[in-house]
Amino acid sequence: MRKYISTGLPMLAALLMAQLPSVAHAASANPAYTVTPYVLPDGVKLEASGLALLPDGRLAVSVRKGEIWILEHPEADPTDAKAVGYRLYASGLHEPLGLLWHDGALYTVQRSELTKIRDTDGDGVADEYLAVAKGWGVSGNYHEYAYGPVLDREGNFWITLNASMGGPVKLAGHRMQEKHWRGWAVSVSPDGKLSPMSAGLRSPCGIAVNGEGDVFCTDQQGNWWSTNPLLHLRKGAFFGHADSLPDAQLPESPVADPGKLPQGITVVEASRQVKGFALPAVWFPYVKAGQSPTGLVCDLTGGKFGPFEKQMFVGEFVLSGVNRVFLEKVGGEYQGAVFRFQDGLQSAALSLAFLKDGSLLVGESNRGWNSQGTRSFGLERIQWTGQTPFEIQKMEAQPDGFRVTFTDEVDPATTSAVGSYQMSSYTYLYHQKYGGDEVETKPVTISRVTLEPGAKSVLLKCEGLREGYVHELVVPGVRSKKGAQLAHAEGYYTLNRIPGK
Known part of the structure; x- marks a missing residue:
């Protein structure tokens, strides 16, 4: 029943x-x-x-x-x-x-x-x-x-x-529903x-x-x-x-x-x-x-x-x-x-x-x-498949930049080079209009890259961080220890707060 x-x-x-x-x-x-x-x-x-x-x-x-x-x-x-x-x-x-x-x-x-x-x-x-x-x-x-x-x-x-x-839809003989x-x-x-x-x-x-x-x-x-x-x-x-x-x-x-x-x-x-x-x-x-x-x-x-x-x-x-x-x-x-x-x-x-x-x-x-x-x-x-994908595993905010951790050991030469990284920041308008573009876009200068022990993480020292803005990181130059390129070389971090600020 x-x-x-x-x-x-x-x-x-x-x-x-x-x-x-x-x-x-x-x-x-x-x-x-x-x-x-x-x-x-x-x-x-x-x-x-x-x-x-x-x-x-x-x-x-x-x-x-x-x-x-x-x-x-x-x-x-x-x-x-x-x-x-x-x-x-x-x-x-x-x-x-x-x-x-x-x-x-x-x-x-x-x-x-x-x-x-x-x-x-x-x-x-x-x-x-x-x-x-x-x-x-x-x-x-x-x-x-x-x-x-x-x-x-x-x-x-x-x-x-x-x-x-x-x-709301009004049916015949009925008032509008709250x-x-x-x-x-x-x-x-x-x-x-x-x-x-x-x-x-x-x-x-x-x-x-x-x-x-x-x-x-x-x-x-x-x-x-x-x-x-x-x-x-x-x-x-x-x-x-x-x-x-x-x-x-x-x-x-x-x-x-x-x-x-x-x-x-x-x-x-x-x-x-x-x-x-x-x-x-x-x-x-x-x-x-x-x-x-x-x-x-x-x-x-x-x-x-x-x-x-x-x-x-x-x-x-x-x-x-x-x-x-x-x-x-x-x-x-x-x-x-x-x-x-x-x-x-x-x-x-x-x-x-x-x-x-x-x-x-x-x-x-x-x-x-x-x-x-x-x-x-x-x-x-x-x-x-069990094969380790070469990706950016995580991107963590630091007081003066970001820690970027990869899923596999990296090539020290390409990973330590400042030229392997590009960053910009931008935000969005708050308005009733439908959608909107990125606004107030500015470059973020990466002044130093430090490879951490274990060869999987780097510290990026950045100048020009802005709270509340998206920080777009592009990593075209980094290679793994085995010579692999990143499967996805972009990350988009929403930096609402800078640690310690």
Whole structure:
């Protein structure tokens, strides 16, 4: 017997079925990794909007059009659909954009609610759908997506909600519905209490926790966003998008209403002038580090995915790839660097998860925008070959520059040469206009390079560092001890604070 407590209508739009390629190929510009598309059973349109690894190693996949599928053996040969085993687990959902396994059940966010889904009779098909929390406005506007959930260290669910982008839809005979908490991150306590937490979001379509249990989301370039950010979500933060501010006047809001927002100044100036304004932990320079970041996941594989433990991997929609983010805390706040990681996927990356063997799963769907690639949807598996990739592993802020650590031993001659490095810094405008260019660009002089013991790290002494600015590092000349070039020779560090200043 199926108990259906609360849900929405399924999406009606469908995409044409595409046959997925069946041969693993070397990752573009990343020879230490291979990418293998999953071959799907006939008729299965796996627009993978959320991925959740179950305790027994199975994989749950939410589908944008309202289903959840179980992959019985996701670590089997992806080109053999029978060996992987696909089973429909749940249906009738309203655009689930995220998936989480917690305490014996699957949780997903539909357009209007956080839903708990269980199989109570053990037949392999969900028969209980429970509304855990509601309370945010839904008017029928196409842009009112909801994402998540994820769990913080205290056991609270976090959800991110799109701004509406336009007026509400009014049905005949009905008044306009209040659309509270659009453009907010909200939390849900274990007993189901909904609490608004952070404001100023536009389209925060990726949400995850890092290794310390702090919550992060990506957002999308557009009005009030000159480029894409990675945001550290926390109570009381305002990230800049104005559409969320009417709800800052409600008594339950933890965000202070900043009043009339200035425009045409830089985001650095806005962080000093606008009450409660919080800068992103990381800016993704437009095109250089993608055009539309999506789902993200922290690497907690213990080294099974290469030398990037506890770093964040971020899906890229338009360019159909995956980027990598190193984070650190300076002055108690997160900042860090983004690096390109994987290009050339078959479709837009939408959701990410790690399997038990350490391979990275990428759920894909290009519904909504165009993206690079030859397919409309699918699932791909990125596996580390065991070969050490030659990359910039991390970039850490220092009082007078940066420490740059490589994944392998370097050639002392090329790595110690000042001419092997180039750096500039820039920021972005804060305005209501859609998008924006890099502004106030200046060169950063690297006056000295010091190779540290172990031959994997260098200290770059820099002149002209600026707080709040992106510092773009290009390393065309460095070679490994074995003579290899860097797979990706660029890094983009958001220097919100200079250590010790």
